[in-house]
Structure formats: structure tokens, C-alpha cells
Amino acid sequence: MNALTWLEPLRSSVAELDPADWAALEHFDHDLQVLCPAAPQANDAGWSRWLLELRRELAARGHRAPPGPAGPVWQTLAQFLAGTRDLDLRDCTGLGHGAMVLTHATAGTARAWTRRLHAGDLVGIAASERRGGSRIREITTQARLGRGGHWRLTGEKCWVSRLTEAAAFVVFVRDPDGRISAVLVDAEHAGVEREVIEPFGLGGWGWGVLRLHDVPIDPATALLGNPGSGLEIFHEHFAGFRPLVTATALGTAAGVHGLVADELAARRDVGILPRIRDNALITLGRAHAAITANLLAALTASRLAAAGHPDAGLLARLGKAAGIDTAVQAVADLAPLIGASGFKRSHPAAKARADLTGLLYADGIHDSLYRSGGVTLLASASAGAPTQTPALAAAT
Ligand SMILES: Cc1cc2nc3c(=O)[nH]c(=O)nc-3n(C[C@H](O)[C@H](O)[C@H](O)COP(=O)(O)OP(=O)(O)OC[C@H]3O[C@@H](n4cnc5c(N)ncnc54)[C@H](O)[C@@H]3O)c2cc1C
Structure with missing residues (x-):
């Protein structure tokens, strides 16, 4: 397929x-x-x-x-x-x-x-810190006021993806007034140190720690939005970004689905399998339905984000968690149908399993996303009104 x-x-x-x-x-x-x-x-x-x-x-x-x-x-x-x-x-x-x-x-x-x-340049995001990526409100990376109105950035971000490939990072900092702001930092600046960590999956981009050693930036050109609008920018961005991540992961599950279907059909056609057993057919059918349903949900979430709909963040958070969970489950169910050859490290099904694991954390760890969704839903239920803005910070 x-x-x-x-x-x-x-x-x-x-x-x-x-x-x-x-x-x-x-x-x-x-x-x-x-x-x-x-x-x-x-x-x-x-x-x-x-x-x-x-x-x-x-x-x-x-x-x-x-x-x-x-x-x-x-x-x-x-x-x-x-x-x-x-x-x-x-x-x-x-x-x-x-x-x-x-x-x-x-x-x-x-x-x-x-x-x-x-032209193809890449921008990374640096939000997570050692205290926990799901607690962006507690970040400590500091921007201090320097000479001539410049800000000087000091701090450490962890688990940053695109670490060695990004030309710049959007970094979330405490600005000189203690508010959360988003600033653009050139990856090549001498004060930017990058330490690569070997990941379990998603090895395509470098991943690891980004340290900022007294990095000067000019807020007149590097500040995104107004001072103190970091959380707003973060939430608005992830309302649009999460459906894209979800769609990619669902595509990966669909790719494994295609491999399994082709493999089973080939084995049947050459007579290795006299017939395809029901468990395989049911798995193919169930996975197809789940992938399609979640892709439609991701499309809806993308639309709502672009329109600035008040429920966009909620659908993006819940849709990301549910969509990635679906992709992980589909691949876990489908991969054994290939047999042991699908367990080779070099097999795309094995790689897909390892890579998808990374998305259980990246762009929002799932228990935090579901919990944050629950908070929003409960708030709207008690208010008897349309969805409220979430009080809880959803993670990167
Ligand atoms: C492959 C990959 C790519 C990533 N890319 C980036 C990136 O580009 N930029 C970036 O900034 N970050 C990135 N991250 C980090 C990612 O966003 C974080 O892993 C995620 O936000 C969760 O943060 P954490 O891992 O620090 O876990 P924590 O926030 O420490 O959470 C760990 C667990 O503790 C739970 N928990 C939280 N509070 C409590 C509590 N009070 N009681 C009990 N349990 C609690 C959480 O729900 C979770 O289950 C990436 C991570 C991975 C794995």
C-alpha cells in the first residue's frame, strides 16, 4: 500500500x-x-x-x-x-x-x-530544564540586563533535539524582570555549548544539553513577542506543532502497516502461508481504522490552531497523546506479524518502535498532557461554559 x-x-x-x-x-x-x-x-x-x-x-x-x-x-x-x-x-x-x-x-x-x-535552515526549541520539562513555569535560565540594553543569558537546557543541526534556538528564559520570555539564540555563538547524549531512538537529530554561558542578545531583534509573553508563545506554538508531530508518527505506523501487509501478501502468494490467519487480518483492520481516525483528529486540531480557536490547545494536547499512543500500539501489534526478521536492528519496524518511544516524551509527556486536558475539561464542566484556558502548563 x-x-x-x-x-x-x-x-x-x-x-x-x-x-x-x-x-x-x-x-x-x-x-x-x-x-x-x-x-x-x-x-x-x-x-x-x-x-x-x-x-x-x-x-x-x-x-x-x-x-x-x-x-x-x-x-x-x-x-x-x-x-x-x-x-x-x-x-x-x-x-x-x-x-x-x-x-x-x-x-x-x-x-x-x-x-x-x-532555504532549509532548521530552528530548535530549548525549554526543558533539569527540574522537569513538564514544569516550564519553573524555568531558571536567566537573562540579565547588560550594557547598552543587551541581555546576557546564563543557564542550562536539557533533552534538546536538533542540537547540532539547528542554526538557532528559541530559548525560554526568565527575563530581567523575572517573567518568562522567548528569545532567539544563534547556535554558533561562542557562549553556546552543546553536549550530545546518545538517544534510544529518534537518532536522526543530535540530542542533549544546551548550555548558555553569558550569551549576549539584543532584545530589540532577538526577543519574540513582548517581554513576558513566553508562555503564551509556547502554548500557541504547540497548539499548531503537536498535530504535525502526531501526523508524522501516524505516518510511521502506516509505513509499518504497509510493510506487514506486503510481507503477508508475498508469503501467501508464494505459498509459504496457505492462508492468512484471522489474528493478522484483524490487526491490519484495527490498526488501519485507528491510524485513520487519529489522522482526521490531527487535521482538525491543525485547522483549529490556525484559526486561533479556543479549543485548539486542548485538542492538540489530547490528540498528541492519543495519536502517539495509537501509533505506538499499532506498531507493537503489527511488528510481530513480520516475525523475527522484523526484530533486526536494521529493520524499519524495529527502528519505528524505538523512534516512536521518543515521542512519548518529546513535545509533551503523556500523563502531563492527559492530566492537563482533564483539568481543562473539568473547569469547563464546572463553569458549564465552553473550554477555559488551561491553568496547567503543558510540556514541550
Ligand atoms: C526525543 C526527545 C526529544 C526532546 N526534544 C526536546 C526539545 O527539542 N526541546 C526541549 O526543550 N525539550 C525536549 N525534550 C524534553 C521533553 O519535552 C521532556 O522530556 C518532557 O517535557 C518531560 O519532561 P522531563 O523528561 O523532564 O520529565 P518531568 O517533567 O520530570 O516528568 C517526569 C515524570 O514525572 C511526572 N510528574 C511531574 N510532576 C509530578 C508530580 N508532582 N508528582 C508525580 N509525578 C510528577 C511527569 O508527569 C512525568 O511522568 C525532548 C525529549 C525527548 C525524549
Whole structure:
């Protein structure tokens, strides 16, 4: 089953996409088909470099979301298509965390970064600290007032992804007035130290600790939004970002689904299997239904985020947790149907299992996301009114 086959039945559910947008998605899928066979073995030396080159090449070929309401829907489906190849392709198109810069930076900074992101540069996010990534309100990374109105940043962020590939990071700090602000920090500044840690999965991008040693920034160009608007920026960004992550993970589960279906059909066709047993058929059917349902939910969450709907954050948090849980479960159920060969480290099903594990933490650890959703739902139930803004900080 090819990746686009999953999307074809959903056409009527995404009225925002006109025939040209669909053609662009097909073209994107075709280019992935052409470019991916040249990839080095996943996780080998050169894997991360190739992923960055792929991002630049796809950018050069003009693969980006169309303007207007079709944009977030197109990007969600593009993430799904990329995910079917490998979860490490999660940044092969799109603005990613750079969206915060384009939305909240000054006009000059946003203009410069529009060019850089369209050329394939990558922006990382540095929010988590040792006290716990799910407690962003308690961050201690400090911006002190320096000479000439500059801020000097000192602190340590941990578990940061895109650590060695990002050209810049959106860093969440305590500003000189003690409020949480978001600032853009150049990755190459001498005071920025990066310590790589080997992850269990999602090895495509460098991951680890980002230390800031008295790094000067000019708030006139590097501050995103107003001083003190860090939490607002964080929550608004993740309302749009989480559905994209979810769609990518669901794509990865769909990719494993395709491998399993092809393997079973091939074994049946050559007579190794006289017939396909019911447990395999049921697993294929159940996984397909769950992946499709969660992808539709991710599309809805993307739409709501783009429209600034008051429930966008809630749907993104719950949809991320439920969608990743679905992808993890689908792959856990499907992989044994391949047999022991699917347990080889080099097998895509084995890689998918390890990679998806990372998304149980990244972009929001699930118990915190479900709990935060519960708080919001309870607040709206007691108020008898539409959903309230969550009191609880949802994690990166
Ligand atoms: C692959 C990967 C990529 C990542 N990328 C990034 C990135 O690019 N940038 C970034 O900033 N971060 C990143 N992270 C960090 C991620 O956002 C955090 O792991 C996540 O927010 C959870 O934070 P934590 O791991 O510090 O766990 P904690 O916040 O310490 O939580 C650990 C557990 O304790 C629970 N807990 C919290 N409070 C309580 C309590 N009062 N009582 C009992 N239990 C409690 C939590 O719910 C959770 O189950 C990444 C993580 C991974 C694994």
C-alpha cells in the first residue's frame, strides 16, 4: 500500500485543498520516493547530514505549504507522507519550531528567517530544564540586563533535539524582570555549548544539553513577542506543532502497516502461508481504522490552531497523546506479524518502535498532557461554559 493510498479516501474531509494542492502533495510524495533510496543506513554516520541535505533539497524544489487555510492541512498531510518513510524525516519540510520566529519576531528578523527557513535552515526549541520539562513555569535560565540594553543569558537546557543541526534556538528564559520570555539564540555563538547524549531512538537529530554561558542578545531583534509573553508563545506554538508531530508518527505506523501487509501478501502468494490467519487480518483492520481516525483528529486540531480557536490547545494536547499512543500500539501489534526478521536492528519496524518511544516524551509527556486536558475539561464542566484556558502548563 503506498503512502498516498492512505490519503485518497480523506479527500472529501479536506475541502481546503484544491486540485493544485493535491498535485503538490503527490509531487512531494514522488520526490521523497526518488530521494530516499539514496539515504545512508539510518543512524549510521552521515544519517543526520543526509536528513539536513534532504530538507534543503526539498526546500529548493519548492515543497512548502500553500498560503491560506490550505497551508496547515497540507503540512499535516505532508508530515504523514514523510513519516511513512521514517520518523526521522519529521523536519524534512515545513517551518517547524521556526514558526515561532515568523509569527512573533520583529519584522526584520522574521523576514530574514523566512528566507533561511525556505532555504532549509532548521530552528530548535530549548525549554526543558533539569527540574522537569513538564514544569516550564519553573524555568531558571536567566537573562540579565547588560550594557547598552543587551541581555546576557546564563543557564542550562536539557533533552534538546536538533542540537547540532539547528542554526538557532528559541530559548525560554526568565527575563530581567523575572517573567518568562522567548528569545532567539544563534547556535554558533561562542557562549553556546552543546553536549550530545546518545538517544534510544529518534537518532536522526543530535540530542542533549544546551548550555548558555553569558550569551549576549539584543532584545530589540532577538526577543519574540513582548517581554513576558513566553508562555503564551509556547502554548500557541504547540497548539499548531503537536498535530504535525502526531501526523508524522501516524505516518510511521502506516509505513509499518504497509510493510506487514506486503510481507503477508508475498508469503501467501508464494505459498509459504496457505492462508492468512484471522489474528493478522484483524490487526491490519484495527490498526488501519485507528491510524485513520487519529489522522482526521490531527487535521482538525491543525485547522483549529490556525484559526486561533479556543479549543485548539486542548485538542492538540489530547490528540498528541492519543495519536502517539495509537501509533505506538499499532506498531507493537503489527511488528510481530513480520516475525523475527522484523526484530533486526536494521529493520524499519524495529527502528519505528524505538523512534516512536521518543515521542512519548518529546513535545509533551503523556500523563502531563492527559492530566492537563482533564483539568481543562473539568473547569469547563464546572463553569458549564465552553473550554477555559488551561491553568496547567503543558510540556514541550
Ligand atoms: C526525543 C526527545 C526529544 C526532546 N526534544 C526536546 C526539545 O527539542 N526541546 C526541549 O526543550 N525539550 C525536549 N525534550 C524534553 C521533553 O519535552 C521532556 O522530556 C518532557 O517535557 C518531560 O519532561 P522531563 O523528561 O523532564 O520529565 P518531568 O517533567 O520530570 O516528568 C517526569 C515524570 O514525572 C511526572 N510528574 C511531574 N510532576 C509530578 C508530580 N508532582 N508528582 C508525580 N509525578 C510528577 C511527569 O508527569 C512525568 O511522568 C525532548 C525529549 C525527548 C525524549
